[in-house]
Amino acid sequence: MYRLYCKRQRIPVALVSGDEVKSPVDVLRGFAQDLAYDGVKLPDFAKTHDRYRAIQARVEEQARKDARGKAADLAGKTAVKTAEAATG
Numbered sequence: 519m520y521r522l523y524c525k526r527q528r529i530p531v532a533l534v535s536g537d538e539v540k541s542p543v544d545v546l547r548g549f550a551q552d553l554a555y556d557g558v559k560l561p562d563f564a565k566t567h568d569r570y571r572a573i574q575a576r577v578e579e580q581a582r583k584d585a586r587g588k589a590a591d592l593a594g595k596t597a598v599k600t601a602e603a604a605t606g
Contacts, residue, residue, distance in 0.1 A: 530556035543570060 524531035532552035534545050547567055550560050 525556075530558045543567070 521531050521533060530553050532549035534540070534548050540548075546563070550563050550567070553560065
């Protein structure tokens, strides 16, 4: 109803739902999308958000690579210890 009231008054409005866990960045992106529907352009925000997501994707990929490397290193050390114990 609040959104409808604002629309009738020609007031740009952006709402966020608390139904699911969202990051602050996701909340801001939702605001930007809602405001875009009302014709409010936020080009600097869109560019910054896209850069942030690209950096986030690179960080997550590096973390996955590091985790795989650590798992492989741990498996290698375990194999060496097992072999040492077996050969006594």
